[in-house]
Amino acid sequence: MKVYIRSSACVSPQNTFNSVDFLTDIIESTGTRLKAIEPDYKEFIDPKQIRRMSHVIKMGIAAAKSCLTQADVEMPGAVITGTALGCIADTVTFLTRIVEQEEEMLPPTAFIQSTHNTVAAQIALMLKCHNYNNTFVHKGISFESALFDAVMLLNEQEADNILVGGVEEMVDASFAVLTRLGLYKRWPLSNLSLYNTPTNGTIGGEGAAFFLVSSEESSDNLAQLTGLKLLYKPTSIEEDIITFIKSHELSIEDIDLVITGKNGDTKNDEIYKSLSDSIFKNKPLANYKHLCGEYPTSSSFALWMASNIVKGGVIPEIAKEGKFELASPKKVLIYNHYQGKYHSLMLISAT
Amino acid sequence: MSSSVYIAGVGVISAIGNNVAENLASLKSEHAGMGDITMMDTIYRKQLPVAEVKLSNDELAALADLPANISRTTLLSAIAAKEALDDANIPNLNSLRTGFVSANSVGGMDKSEDFFVKFLADNSKGKLRDIFDHECGSMTELVADKLGISDFMTTVSTACSSSANAIFYGARLIKNDIVDVVIAGGTDSLTKFTLNGFNTLMILDKEFCKPFDENREGLNLGEGSGYLVLVSEKVAKKLAKQPYCTLSGYNNSNDAYHQTASSPDGTGSYLAMLGALKKSGLQTTDIDYINLHGTGTPNNDSAEGTAIKRLFGPDYPPMSSTKSYTGHTLGASGGIEAVFSVLAIKNKLIYPNLRFETRMDELPFEPVKELLTDQDIKHVMSNSFGFGGNCTSLIFSAI
Numbered sequence: 001m002k003v004y005i006r007s008s009a010c011v012s013p014q015n016t017f018n019s020v021d022f023l024t025d026i027i028e029s030t031g032t033r034l035k036a037i038e039p040d041y042k043e044f045i046d047p048k049q050i051r052r053m054s055h056v057i058k059m060g061i062a063a064a065k066s067c068l069t070q071a072d073v074e075m076p077g078a079v080i081t082g083t084a085l086g087c088i089a090d091t092v093t094f095l096t097r098i099v100e101q102e103e104e105m106l107p108p109t110a111f112i113q114s115t116h117n118t119v120a121a122q123i124a125l126m127l128k129c130h131n132y133n134n135t136f137v138h139k140g141i142s143f144e145s146a147l148f149d150a151v152m153l154l155n156e157q158e159a160d161n162i163l164v165g166g167v168e169e170m171v172d173a174s175f176a177v178l179t180r181l182g183l184y185k186r187w188p189l190s191n192l193s194l195y196n197t198p199t200n201g202t203i204g205g206e207g208a209a210f211f212l213v214s215s216e217e218s219s220d221n222l223a224q225l226t227g228l229k230l231l232y233k234p235t236s237i238e239e240d241i242i243t244f245i246k247s248h249e250l251s252i253e254d255i256d257l258v259i260t261g262k263n264g265d266t267k268n269d270e271i272y273k274s275l276s277d278s279i280f281k282n283k284p285l286a287n288y289k290h291l292c293g294e295y296p297t298s299s300s301f302a303l304w305m306a307s308n309i310v311k312g313g314v315i316p317e318i319a320k321e322g323k324f325e326l327a328s329p330k331k332v333l334i335y336n337h338y339q340g341k342y343h344s345l346m347l348i349s350a351t
Numbered sequence: 352m353s354s355s356v357y358i359a360g361v362g363v364i365s366a367i368g369n370n371v372a373e374n375l376a377s378l379k380s381e382h383a384g385m386g387d388i389t390m391m392d393t394i395y396r397k398q399l400p401v402a403e404v405k406l407s408n409d410e411l412a413a414l415a416d417l418p419a420n421i422s423r424t425t426l427l428s429a430i431a432a433k434e435a436l437d438d439a440n441i442p443n444l445n446s447l448r449t450g451f452v453s454a455n456s457v458g459g460m461d462k463s464e465d466f467f468v469k470f471l472a473d474n475s476k477g478k479l480r481d482i483f484d485h486e487c488g489s490m491t492e493l494v495a496d497k498l499g500i501s502d503f504m505t506t507v508s509t510a511c512s513s514s515a516n517a518i519f520y521g522a523r524l525i526k527n528d529i530v531d532v533v534i535a536g537g538t539d540s541l542t543k544f545t546l547n548g549f550n551t552l553m554i555l556d557k558e559f560c561k562p563f564d565e566n567r568e569g570l571n572l573g574e575g576s577g578y579l580v581l582v583s584e585k586v587a588k589k590l591a592k593q594p595y596c597t598l599s600g601y602n603n604s605n606d607a608y609h610q611t612a613s614s615p616d617g618t619g620s621y622l623a624m625l626g627a628l629k630k631s632g633l634q635t636t637d638i639d640y641i642n643l644h645g646t647g648t649p650n651n652d653s654a655e656g657t658a659i660k661r662l663f664g665p666d667y668p669p670m671s672s673t674k675s676y677t678g679h680t681l682g683a684s685g686g687i688e689a690v691f692s693v694l695a696i697k698n699k700l701i702y703p704n705l706r707f708e709t710r711m712d713e714l715p716f717e718p719v720k721e722l723l724t725d726q727d728i729k730h731v732m733s734n735s736f737g738f739g740g741n742c743t744s745l746i747f748s749a750i
Contacts, residue, residue: 085485085486086487091544094547094548095464095544098464099467099468099471100471102394103393103395103543107551108548111544111548111551111552112548112552112610112611112738115456115508115509115510115738115739116509116510117508117510117738118610118738118739120509120739121605121740121741122610122739124605124607125608125609125610125740128607130604130605130606130618130622131604132603132604132605133509133603133604133605133739133740133741134509134516134520134603135508136505136508137486139488141505145506148505149520152523152524152527156523176470176474177470181479230503232495232501232502
């Protein structure tokens with residue numbers, strides 16, 4: 001069975017949403033946190049509801065709906081999301097009120113919208129979609145888990161036209177906690193110079209990227225998802241990558257471009273550096289986290305980018321690691337890891 | 352794609368017992384687990400009954416062989432998951448591909464809400480240790496590490512249907528030949544966050560809950576965890592003992608009506624039950640027992656009852672809500688009730704719906720009031736419905 005990406009939409013700190021340009025008009029920002037650019041939600045959500053909805057719900061709905069519009073599909077066969085922290089804004093709001101109001105006279109809205117499956121549920125509600133609806137919340141492989149579920153559903157022939165997305169919002173409280181946990185750099189820097197001075201920490205980010213996946217071949221498809229692999233604490237990622245590529249009857253030479261999860265943190269990037277001296281030696285490489293920041297479902301941004309690269313045949317200059325020319329890459333490997341524990345491999349091919 | 356998925360092991364901890372044997376004994380002796388709040392520091396002590404696991408974090412930690420300063424949700428998970436895996440007693444487990452699919456609704460919230468008090472006053476305060484494992488995935492990861500599972504793991508969170516979804520995702524991992532063995536279910540501990548959340552919705556009963564009763568007034572929150580060990584046909588053949596049953600049907604459908612309320616006609620519940628029957632190739636008349644979602648809130652039970660009436664009428668199988676024993680354990684409920692469903696088949700039991708008095712006006716049926724023994728149970732349906740219209744039905748079938 002083959003898995004195709006029919007369409008994709010991405011809300012991110014860059015002009016990625018409903019944009020004709022493909023990562024040419026780059027937003028530079030100084031600090032240690034990139035915020036997503038808000039689309040005009042009126043196009044996608046009833047204005048009365050917009051006010052009540054948190055950032056992550058709105059980003060998710062906009063990306064999901066745009067994805068359906070692009071593919072000209074009204075009703076998806078399933079809705080699956082991945083998110084590590086879920087509706088963290090509403091969670092923090094409700095926690096704050098519990099403390100400040102000493103558990104009394106609390107309004108329910110923040111609690112109601114705090115459950116991790118709210119984005120998937122709101123999409124279903126808006127579309128009146130009664131089909132399979134699931135949400136995965138497993139740290140740095142939340143999105144990959146959702147995508148994995150979609151691939152299984154297609155394989156089981158249980159559903160087609162599956163809407164699958166990765167969503168994450170950053171709020172002040174989570175940013176403060178994650179900063180204290182040492183995830184981010186200790187001084188402000190431009191996202192475009194993230195890779196210039198390898199030190200401890202990266203920059204935070206957020207976003208929502210959705211994909212409509214199908215087993216139907218069509219010239220209109222954006223890309224093919226040739227392979228997907230999730231790994232936990234692998235003993236040799238190098239061997240796992242070789243095995244993964246082989247399992248799809250390809251060799252490393254067949255891969256035109258590798259997108260890695262390089263994020264500017266010395267320790268995080270060690271493995272990418274070591275691979276660039278071994279199996280990825282002389283291989284065109286691309287980065288994406290200087291564009292969207294680091295967050296648990298950032299690999300969904302990478303998949304959006306890779307799909308558009310194989311469809312349009314152009315690699316955005318801003319994404320390239322070093323200088324190289326490469327016309328019409330056909331096979332792109334995305335390799336990302338989250339804090340060294342969770343590793344994921346996605347192989348994307350031109351259709 | 353391999354056809355059948357077998358249940359090889361069960362593990363549970365809840366307000367009615369710290370293991371399978373204790374839970375079964377309480378189910379048989381009609382012993383409910385609700386009582387006053389003793390563990391949480393909340394203004395609702397002595398006001399709202401809850402169904403607590405009767406062990407402190409220190410005691411749970413000793414049982415789980417884990418540190419006592421981690422989330423209670425993780426401790427509960429580790430205990431039941433280990434019991435399930437030991438129960439399955441799978442030969443040469445190390446040579447098999449094993450997965451862990453766990454669910455929970457609020458991750459390490461019991462610790463996070465402690466952290467938050469100090470953090471809110473000053474963002475540089477609060478013990479980082481208490482917030483480090485806030486993410487839902489952390490509970491799963493810590494338990495997987497403890498069990499030595501690394502081939503596949505993920506976490507599901509769809510509110511109150513979370514662990515039912517985890518169980519059938521686990522079954523599908525086997526059918527898709529991703530793993531040979533999977534431990535699947537869910538866990539949740541009581542938190543101030545959820546207690547206050549449900550309280551704002553005004554759906555907590557100040558007395559012990561009365562699911563499916565005309566005069567029901569809401570749910571009691573509970574805590575615990577429940578896991579099944581699911582194995583492929585190939586592994587089932589090598590087991591020292593006969594597997595309990597198969598997971599023959601499953602479905603998730605969405606009510607698509609409201610973020611928290613169920614539709615009046617229970618569309619999502621209806622579609623989930625119908626879908627699970629279709630998947631199993633069974634008729635409504637084949638179902639010998641329904642373990643209801645049956646939270647005890649006016650809206651939930653009405654929707655579920657209406658959906659059952661529409662799908663099963665006029666022949667209704669025996670049914671009951673074991674939330675009348677355990678309270679509503681949220682992300683753990685689907686796992687705990689899956690264990691109870693498996694035990695119903697194995698022990699030929701139908702559990703009573705405790706405290707039931709008056710049939711609901713709108714329904715032509717009522718739940719079972721007394722323990723039924725020596726029942727020839729071939730097929731059990733277990734319902735789990737959650738926020739976001741997330742409705743899941745599982746069907747377990749005798750071998």
